[in-house]
Amino acid sequence: MNAASTKPGRRSTGATKPNAHGPVCFVAGILFATWAVYAPAAQDRPPNVGGDCAACHSCDDPSPQARCLRACARPAHEPKPTSLTNEFAPHIVILGELADRYLPVPFDHAGHAAMANMTRGCVVCHHHTPQGQEHPSCKSCHALEPGTGDIHMPGLKGAYHRQCMNCHVEWSGDTHCSVCHQPRTGGTTSLKLSTPSKDDIIGQMHPPIPEPEVRQYEIARDGIEPSRVLFRHKRHIDAYGLRCADCHHENSCVRCHARSNSDAPPVKPLNEHHQPCFACHENDACESCHYETEQPPPAMFDHAGTRWPLTRYHREAGCRDCHTVVPYQSPKTECNECHNDWAPGTFDHAVTGQTLDALHVSIDCAECHTNRQFDRPPTCGACHDADSGISFPDRRPGPVNSNNP
Amino acid sequence: MKSSANRRWFLKSLALAGAPVVCPTVEADETDGHESGATSSGTMGVLMDITQCVGCRKCEYACGQAAGFNVPPIETFDDRAVFENDRRPGPASYTVVNRYAAGESPERFVKVNCLHCNEPACASACLVGALQKTATGAVVYDPWKCMGCRYCMVACPFQIPAYEYDNAFTPQVRKCTMCADRIANGARVPACVEICPKECLIYGRRDELLALAHDRIRQHPDRYVEHIYGEHEAGGASWLYLSDRRFADLGFVAVPAAAPSHLTETLQHAVFKHWAPPACLYGLLGAIMWLSRRPDDEPKTSPAVPTMPPRLKGAVS
Numbered sequence: 001m002n003a004a005s006t007k008p009g010r011r012s013t014g015a016t017k018p019n020a021h022g023p024v025c026f027v028a029g030i031l032f033a034t035w036a037v038y039a040p041a042a043q044d045r046p047p048n049v050g051g052d053c054a055a056c057h058s059c060d061d062p063s064p065q066a067r068c069l070r071a072c073a074r075p076a077h078e079p080k081p082t083s084l085t086n087e088f089a090p091h092i093v094i095l096g097e098l099a100d101r102y103l104p105v106p107f108d109h110a111g112h113a114a115m116a117n118m119t120r121g122c123v124v125c126h127h128h129t130p131q132g133q134e135h136p137s138c139k140s141c142h143a144l145e146p147g148t149g150d151i152h153m154p155g156l157k158g159a160y161h162r163q164c165m166n167c168h169v170e171w172s173g174d175t176h177c178s179v180c181h182q183p184r185t186g187g188t189t190s191l192k193l194s195t196p197s198k199d200d201i202i203g204q205m206h207p208p209i210p211e212p213e214v215r216q217y218e219i220a221r222d223g224i225e226p227s228r229v230l231f232r233h234k235r236h237i238d239a240y241g242l243r244c245a246d247c248h249h250e251n252s253c254v255r256c257h258a259r260s261n262s263d264a265p266p267v268k269p270l271n272e273h274h275q276p277c278f279a280c281h282e283n284d285a286c287e288s289c290h291y292e293t294e295q296p297p298p299a300m301f302d303h304a305g306t307r308w309p310l311t312r313y314h315r316e317a318g319c320r321d322c323h324t325v326v327p328y329q330s331p332k333t334e335c336n337e338c339h340n341d342w343a344p345g346t347f348d349h350a351v352t353g354q355t356l357d358a359l360h361v362s363i364d365c366a367e368c369h370t371n372r373q374f375d376r377p378p379t380c381g382a383c384h385d386a387d388s389g390i391s392f393p394d395r396r397p398g399p400v401n402s403n404n405p
Numbered sequence: 406m407k408s409s410a411n412r413r414w415f416l417k418s419l420a421l422a423g424a425p426v427v428c429p430t431v432e433a434d435e436t437d438g439h440e441s442g443a444t445s446s447g448t449m450g451v452l453m454d455i456t457q458c459v460g461c462r463k464c465e466y467a468c469g470q471a472a473g474f475n476v477p478p479i480e481t482f483d484d485r486a487v488f489e490n491d492r493r494p495g496p497a498s499y500t501v502v503n504r505y506a507a508g509e510s511p512e513r514f515v516k517v518n519c520l521h522c523n524e525p526a527c528a529s530a531c532l533v534g535a536l537q538k539t540a541t542g543a544v545v546y547d548p549w550k551c552m553g554c555r556y557c558m559v560a561c562p563f564q565i566p567a568y569e570y571d572n573a574f575t576p577q578v579r580k581c582t583m584c585a586d587r588i589a590n591g592a593r594v595p596a597c598v599e600i601c602p603k604e605c606l607i608y609g610r611r612d613e614l615l616a617l618a619h620d621r622i623r624q625h626p627d628r629y630v631e632h633i634y635g636e637h638e639a640g641g642a643s644w645l646y647l648s649d650r651r652f653a654d655l656g657f658v659a660v661p662a663a664a665p666s667h668l669t670e671t672l673q674h675a676v677f678k679h680w681a682p683p684a685c686l687y688g689l690l691g692a693i694m695w696l697s698r699r700p701d702d703e704p705k706t707s708p709a710v711p712t713m714p715p716r717l718k719g720a721v722s
Contacts, residue, residue: 145593146593146594146598146599146604147593147594147598147599147608148593151607151609151613151614151617152617152620154603154604155604157602157604158601158602158603158604161602161603161604162457162603162604165459165602165603169459176483177461177483177602
C-alpha cells in the first residue's frame with residue numbers, strides 16, 4: 001500500500017512533469033518566435049520620443065519599407081548616416097545664405113572631401129543624413145534666424161562656423177573673419193568672388209606657400225634613358241604670370257597635408273607629369289627639357305631664336321600678353337595686331353625715339369606708315385616728294401630723342 | 406492729569422499709525438524676494454559653452470553697439486594682445502572675453518559679464534530699488550532711482566557693477582542688462598548671442614538651458630566637467646557656463662550656493678517680523694515712562710472738574 005501509494009504518486013509526478021514542461025516550452029517557444037521575428041526590427045526600433053511621430057517621420061504611416069524620415073534628427077534620435085560617396089560631389093560650394101555683412105564664402109568642397117576621406121568620410125560634415133536620402137542641405141535643419149530654432153541645435157551660422165572653425169582653430173589658431181570672408185564694403189561685390197573658382201581659394205584663402213626657385217627632377221624609369229629635368233619654377237611664375245592653379249589644377253589638399261605615408265598621393269602616371277608642361281611646350285623636342293646627367297641643363301628659352309628679339313617693353317610683358325592662345329603660336333608682327341587701341345592722340349610717339357612735332361602729331365598713323373607697316377620707319381618721300389623742297393633727313397618731323405634707339 | 410492721559414493717547418495712536426507704515430513695506434519686500442526665487446526656473450538666461458569659444462571677441466563689439474557705447478571698428482576686435490591681461494567689465498564695456506591657457510592644452514576663452522543672479526545681492530543691497538530682477542530674468546538698473554551709494558558694487562560677489570567715476574555730474578552704475586531694452590523692442594536674443602559666430606551662447610528659458618546642459622554633460626562625460634557654473638552659485642543665476650576645465654582654472658570665483666543676500670535679508674526680515682521693532686521701541690518707551698513716573702503725579706481720586714493750577718488759583722483769589 002505504501003509502495004503502491006508512492007508509486008502512483010511517483011507516476012503522477014512523472015505524468016505531470018511533461019504536462020508542466022509542455023506549457024513552459026510552449027511559452028518559451030512563443031517568446032523565442034516573437035524575439036526571432038521582432039529582434040532584428042527592435043535594433044532599428046525608433047527611440048522613444050514621447051509619441052511624437054512627426055518629430056522624425058514626415059508621413060502619417062511610416063513603415064520599414066517607407067520610413068519617410070525627416071532630415072533633422074531629434075536629439076534622442078541619431079539616424080545612421082548613409083555612406084556618401086564624393087563621386088558626384090561638387091568642387092566648389094558657395095556659402096551665401098548669411099552674406100549680409102560679408103561676401104559669400106567660396107568653399108573648396110573637393111579639397112575638404114579629400115581630407116575627410118582620411119578620417120570618417122563625408123559624414124564628418126554631413127552628419128545627419130537619414131538612410132536612403134540624399135544628404136539634405138544644412139539650412140533644412142539649422143535655423144537661419146538666430147533664436148528661432150531648437151536650442152538643442154545650433155543655427156545655420158553656428159553650424160557653419162563650428163564645422164569650419166573646429167578644425168581651422170587647431171590648424172592655424174586664426175579666427176579672423178577675413179580668413180574665409182571678404183568684407184562687404186559699400187555694397188559693392190568683388191567680381192572675383194562673385195564668380196569664384198579654385199584659383200581664388202588657393203590664392204585668397206590658403207596661407208602663402210613658399211615657392212621653390214627651381215625644381216630638379218631625376219627621371220629614372222624602365223625603358224627610358226635616365227635624365228634630368230630642371231624646372232625653373234619661380235621664373236615661370238614671374239615671367240609668365242602663372243597662378244598656382246594654372247598648373248596645380250588637379251591637386252587636392254592631401255598632396256601636402258597627408259598625415260602618414262599611407263595617405264601620400266599615388267605616383268602620377270607619365271602623361272600626368274607631362275600635362276602641365278605640354279600645355280605650353282607641346283611642340284618642343286624632348287631635349288628642350290630633358291638632359292643627360294653629366295651635361296649642363298638646356299639654356300632658357302631665348303626669344304631671339306624666333307626672329308623676334310624682345311626689347312624694352314616687350315621684354316617685360318608676359319608671354320600670354322601676346323600669345324593669347326595655348327599652345328603658343330606666332331602672333332602677327334604688326335603693331336596694331338596687339339596695340340589696336342593706338343591712335344594719333346593716344347600713342348606717345350616719343351617712345352620710338354622720334355618725337356612728333358605739332359604738325360605731324362595729328363596726322364593719322366597710316367598716313368606715314370603706309371601699308372600699316374609700323375615696325376619699320378616710314379619713308380618721307382612717300383609724302384614729301386623732291387618737288388616740295390623739303391629735304392630728308394635734314395628736317396625730321398620733330399626732335400629726335402638721342403638716348404632712344 | 407488729563408494732559409498726561411492725552412499725551413499717552415497721542416503716543417499710542419502714533420505707534421498704531423506708524424507701525425503699518427513700516428511693516429507692510431517690509432512684508433512686500435519679503436514676498437518679492439521669494440517670488441523672484443520661485444519663478445527663476447521660468448526666466449530666460451544664456452548658456453555659454455566654453456569649449457566652443459574661439460575668442461573672436463565679436464560679442465564685445467556687438468555688446469558695445471547695442472549698449473550705445475563708443476565702439477571702435479569691428480576689425481580692432483581681432484587684436485589678441487588684449488588677452489595678455491585679465492580684464493574686467495567696466496563702465497564702458499558690459500562684457501569682456503578673457504583667455505586662459507594652461508600649458509600645452511588648448512587655450513580657453515571665458516566671456517565675463519553680469520550673471521543676472523536669481524537672488525541678486527546688488528538688488529538686495531540697493532537702498533532705493535534702482536536694481537531690480539525682472540520677470541524675464543535680467544537684473545536691470547534704473548538711473549533715476551540710483552543715488553550713487555555703490556553698495557551694489559560691494560555686494561556683488563562677482564564684482565560686476567562698474568561706476569562711471571569719470572562722470573562728475575550724472576554718474577551711473579553700469580552693468581550688462583541682458584539686452585532687456587533690445588528684447589523689449591522685439592529682438593529675439595541679446596546682441597552678444599546674435600553675433601556669436603559659433604553660437605557658443607544660447608539664449609533660452611533657464612530651465613531648458615539647464616536641461617540642455619545636463620544632457621550635454623551626460624552625453625559627453627569626456628568633454629565636460631560635471632559642473633554647470635551658475636546653476637547653484639550664489640543662489641543660481643540666469644547666465645550659465647559649461648566647461649571642459651575646472652572653473653577655478655578659468656577665473657571663476659568659488660561662490661557658496663546660498664545667495665549672499667540670504668543672511669542679511671533673513672536677519673532683517675526676522676527683526677521686522679510681527680511688528681517687532683515698533684512693538685519693542687514703544688514697549689521700551691512705555692516701560693521707561695512707567696518706571697520714571699513720579700508718585701504725586703498719580704491721581705489719588707479722579708476729579709470731576711479740572712483742577713486749577715496753583716499759580717492761577719492765587720491770582721483769582
